[in-house]
Amino acid sequence: MEKVCFTRYIAPRSARYIAPRSARCISYGSRDRSIFLDKPVYLFIIIKMDKTVLNKIARSEGVSVEYLQESIRSGETVVPLNIKRRKIKKPTAIGKGLKTKVNANIGSSPDQVDVGYELEKLKVALEAGTDTVMDLSTGGDLYNIRKAILKKCSVPLGTVPIYQACVDVVKFKHKSIVEMSVDELFNAIEKHCEDGVDFITVHCGVTLESVERLREQGRLTDVVSRGGTFLIEWMVYNKKENPLYEYYDRLLDIAKEYEVTLSLGDGLRPGSLADATDRPQIQELIIIGELVDRARERGVQTMVEGPGHIPLNEVATNVMLEKKLCRNAPFYVLGPLVTDVAPGYDHITAAIGGASAAAYGTDFLCYVTPSEHLSLPTVEDVREGVVAMRIAAHAGDIAKGIANSDRWDHKMSNFRKHLKWDKMIKTAIDPKKAKEIRDRNPSKSKDVCTMCGEYCAIKHIGDIFKKPRR
Numbered sequence: 001m002e003k004v005c006f007t008r009y010i011a012p013r014s015a016r017y018i019a020p021r022s023a024r025c026i027s028y029g030s031r032d033r034s035i036f037l038d039k040p041v042y043l044f045i046i047i048k049m050d051k052t053v054l055n056k057i058a059r060s061e062g063v064s065v066e067y068l069q070e071s072i073r074s075g076e077t078v079v080p081l082n083i084k085r086r087k088i089k090k091p092t093a094i095g096k097g098l099k100t101k102v103n104a105n106i107g108s109s110p111d112q113v114d115v116g117y118e119l120e121k122l123k124v125a126l127e128a129g130t131d132t133v134m135d136l137s138t139g140g141d142l143y144n145i146r147k148a149i150l151k152k153c154s155v156p157l158g159t160v161p162i163y164q165a166c167v168d169v170v171k172f173k174h175k176s177i178v179e180m181s182v183d184e185l186f187n188a189i190e191k192h193c194e195d196g197v198d199f200i201t202v203h204c205g206v207t208l209e210s211v212e213r214l215r216e217q218g219r220l221t222d223v224v225s226r227g228g229t230f231l232i233e234w235m236v237y238n239k240k241e242n243p244l245y246e247y248y249d250r251l252l253d254i255a256k257e258y259e260v261t262l263s264l265g266d267g268l269r270p271g272s273l274a275d276a277t278d279r280p281q282i283q284e285l286i287i288i289g290e291l292v293d294r295a296r297e298r299g300v301q302t303m304v305e306g307p308g309h310i311p312l313n314e315v316a317t318n319v320m321l322e323k324k325l326c327r328n329a330p331f332y333v334l335g336p337l338v339t340d341v342a343p344g345y346d347h348i349t350a351a352i353g354g355a356s357a358a359a360y361g362t363d364f365l366c367y368v369t370p371s372e373h374l375s376l377p378t379v380e381d382v383r384e385g386v387v388a389m390r391i392a393a394h395a396g397d398i399a400k401g402i403a404n405s406d407r408w409d410h411k412m413s414n415f416r417k418h419l420k421w422d423k424m425i426k427t428a429i430d431p432k433k434a435k436e437i438r439d440r441n442p443s444k445s446k447d448v449c450t451m452c453g454e455y456c457a458i459k460h461i462g463d464i465f466k467k468p469r470r
């Protein structure tokens with residue numbers, strides 16, 4: 001593929017779009033630095049993206065198609081969409097100057113396998129407004145579960161193919177994970193891409209060197225990533241480099257063929273506040289940054305996954321580091337959870353971290369459910385998790401100045417001012433829950449609520465201001 005230096009490229013007139021202010025303020029400036037470097041750092045990613053898909057996304061984002069195209073080409077935005085799934089109902093773009101997106105994880109475990117229940121979770125996640133879904137199944141017939149989810153999934157679908165590779169080796173070949181061959185790992189990746197998965201998590205940045213650093217430094221919670229642990233087990237036993245790192249070009253070939261977006265996973269993400277922003281985490285991020293460059297050179301879209309457990313005062317630093325080290329690649333964080341002490345409420349700890357991360361420029365938030373750290377989520381957990389993270393994403397969008405993001409809030413406040421209850425409920429992020437709460441405890445007077453009853457401040461002040469001044 002022809003390599004084009006972004007900094008020397010003269011954009012066609014159609015592409016000279018003035019990015020919204022928000023898009024400019026979350027860029028961490030490495031573009032300007034490229035003029036001091038010997039080699040170009042911004043290479044065009046050529047995506048054969050259907051114009052109708054881009055039009056649809058541009059309309060829903062309130063940006064021009066040209067802006068979207070330029071951002072995709074520079075790697076600052078990704079459109080996770082397999083070449084086989086161009087016709088899905090709700091394609092999405094993740095990145096610079098766009099609304100913060102939310103992902104919902106579903107999927108079976110070895111202890112609980114019920115395809116019907118996973119499809120119910122999918123339905124609820126979509127109804128609650130998730131932008132993407134990840135199937136993280138590790139129990140049952142993974143192939144058929146994925147097929148069933150793909151069939152019903154109207155938004156981009158992501159997976160972690162190493163789960164399938166490991167489960168197949170253990171379940172069908174009766175070997176241990178450490179006996180998995182490199183081909184078995186890559187065959188699973190290829191199978192997922194061939195099936196139509198839109199983005200895959202690949203823990204390419206877990207290397208022998210970063211594992212050694214982890215051992216030397218020591219951690220409170222060692223490694224909490226399933227994919228990261230599988231790979232470390234394999235690497236330590238075989239005394240070999242991570243195949244996803246060593247044969248990264250093979251991975252890029254597969255991703256390019258199916259136009260699958262790589263989500264470069266953080267296998268060494270901190271699993272507790274004590275381990276946040278430590279040497280292994282940052283070492284892995286530096287390696288991932290280099291892999292982002294290599295993917296861009298090959299025309300493969302990448303985003304970068306992030307932690308995990310991070311104290312609130314380190315969230316901004318983590319966003320800044322990712323944007324700097326990975327040349328503004330879209331950042332996809334799990335939460336982050338800003339305290340370790342709230343099992344049962346981790347959708348809230350994650351939403352606090354998520355709102356802060358989004359406000360500082362994070363592009364994509366993975367939800368966390370109330371079941372986190374305790375069990376596989378229920379359908380109701382999925383709904384709660386999506387809504388909580390959508391609130392975080394929306395709060396972040398207002399803070400980072402995404403155009404018109406506060407219109408929704410103004411609309412709600414206007415209905416609230418005029419005590420228009422039906423409209424308030426329809427406008428709510430979760431109308432069903434709002435209605436349930438209003439209906440379960442009705443006030444004697446229809447136009448107020450039981451919180452203040454006849455002393456309703458809004459009603460009183462409205463009456464006062466309606467009267468002419470004396």
Ligand code: SF4
Pocket residue numbers: 448449450451452453455456457458459
């Ligand atoms: S009764 Fe109180 S809480 Fe309810 S709408 Fe009026 S001011 Fe608000």
